Amino acid sequence: MTAFEPLADLADLPEGALLAVRSSAGEAICLANVKGRVSALVDCCTHAEFPLSDGVIHADGTVECVWHGARFDCATGAVCKGPAVDGVVAYDVRVEGGKILVGPRRPIGAEAAR
Numbered sequence: 216m217t218a219f220e221p222l223a224d225l226a227d228l229p230e231g232a233l234l235a236v237r238s239s240a241g242e243a244i245c246l247a248n249v250k251g252r253v254s255a256l257v258d259c260c261t262h263a264e265f266p267l268s269d270g271v272i273h274a275d276g277t278v279e280c281v282w283h284g285a286r287f288d289c290a291t292g293a294v295c296k297g298p299a300v301d302g303v304v305a306y307d308v309r310v311e312g313g314k315i316l317v318g319p320r321r322p323i324g325a326e327a328a329r
């Protein structure tokens with residue numbers, strides 16, 4: 216995915232929520248809203264491929280995979296707690312006109328440009 220495309224309404228992603236969406240290219244993406252900051256990760260835990268969108272957001276800005284408890288930084292995809300070893304890929308995100316637009320993938324662990 217190289218261009219930004221609208222994948223959800225902001226109204227469908229309240230603070231503290233996760234939402235599974237799919238890009239027009241078929242990529243499964245997990246949207247997260249951490250204290251009003253929206254981010255997007257590949258919707259697949261790197262430990263054993265459980266959907267992160269079925270997980271839980273914690274106050275420290277991490278998403279916990281509910282299968283074995285790995286945690287990833289919602290903003291960067293970096294691993295914060297095992298058993299996962301590898302981070303998950305994050306996407307650039309914009310919120311415009313009440314829509315969540317997801318764009319290109321970022322290098323693992325990279326912060327979004329601000």
Ligand code: FES
Nearest residue numbers: 260262263280283
């Ligand atoms: S599949 Fe996510 S922690 Fe095991």
